[in-house]
Amino acid sequence: MQKSIKGMGTAFGAALAITAITLALQGTDNKATRLALELTARFSFVLFWLAYAGGAIATLFRVDALAGRGREFGLAFAAAHLVHVGLVIWLGYLMGRVPLSGGLLLFFLAGLAFTYLLAFLSFGGASTLGSLWRPLRFVGMNYILIAFGRDFVLPVLQPKPTQYNAAHYLAYAPFAAASILAPLLVLAVTLRHRAVLKTA
Numbered sequence: 001m002q003k004s005i006k007g008m009g010t011a012f013g014a015a016l017a018i019t020a021i022t023l024a025l026q027g028t029d030n031k032a033t034r035l036a037l038e039l040t041a042r043f044s045f046v047l048f049w050l051a052y053a054g055g056a057i058a059t060l061f062r063v064d065a066l067a068g069r070g071r072e073f074g075l076a077f078a079a080a081h082l083v084h085v086g087l088v089i090w091l092g093y094l095m096g097r098v099p100l101s102g103g104l105l106l107f108f109l110a111g112l113a114f115t116y117l118l119a120f121l122s123f124g125g126a127s128t129l130g131s132l133w134r135p136l137r138f139v140g141m142n143y144i145l146i147a148f149g150r151d152f153v154l155p156v157l158q159p160k161p162t163q164y165n166a167a168h169y170l171a172y173a174p175f176a177a178a179s180i181l182a183p184l185l186v187l188a189v190t191l192r193h194r195a196v197l198k199t200a
């Protein structure tokens with residue numbers, strides 16, 4: 001428990017530092033805030049990715065440091081992503097309206113709802129939910145992965161005319177690849193478990 005809280009504080013502090021450095025160097029206008037949103041989203045994604053696929057990596061490649069730390073990384077992600085929410089509010093203030101609208105706004109708000117519902121329930125509520133916890137966690141984690149995947153994969157598949165350059169692909173392709181790889185790693189571990197159970 002103590003370790004998770006410390007991890008949350010460190011993740012939040014690191015996301016805050018990324019934001020402070022970006023805004024100090026670039027200013028606090030719309031463009032700089034969007035850059036800070038893009039950078040902090042990538043930092044959040046690394047933590048989320050470790051929460052989603054860290055256990056699978058630990059099993060497949062014997063990386064003990066990642067074993068059994070899904071909740072810790074998940075809570076660190078939730079803490080770091082609060083900075084994303086803060087930047088969205090700041091951008092909304094600059095624009096005089098909510099930055100996204102319509103279906104896209106609802107889609108990302110649902111991602112936030114899953115993030116903080118899972119984080120909240122992991123403090124004891126999960127055991128009260130009993131057998132419902134695992135399916136809820138499955139749906140929530142995959143929804144959040146799809147939310148990240150949408151922002152990373154689409155710009156690789158359908159770049160705008162101004163985005164046909166190396167910097168664009170460097171900023172999106174590794175994250176798009178990681179979004180696709182994560183469920184494949186989890187699937188590989190599940191299939192391996194099943195094969196082992198069959199032969200046992």
Ligand code: HEM
Pocket residue numbers: 034035037038041042084088091098099100105108109111112115144147148151152
């Ligand atoms: C779990 C929920 C969320 C996830 C996973 C997420 C993910 C991301 C990612 C990956 C980026 C970087 C996009 C890029 O580099 O092009 C981003 C940027 C951004 N996000 Fe979020 N986000 C979430 C919630 C929200 C919400 C609720 C809002 C608004 C109400 C929002 C507004 C924005 C904006 C305005 C940007 C900057 C886009 C730009 O570059 O112009 N996000 N988000």
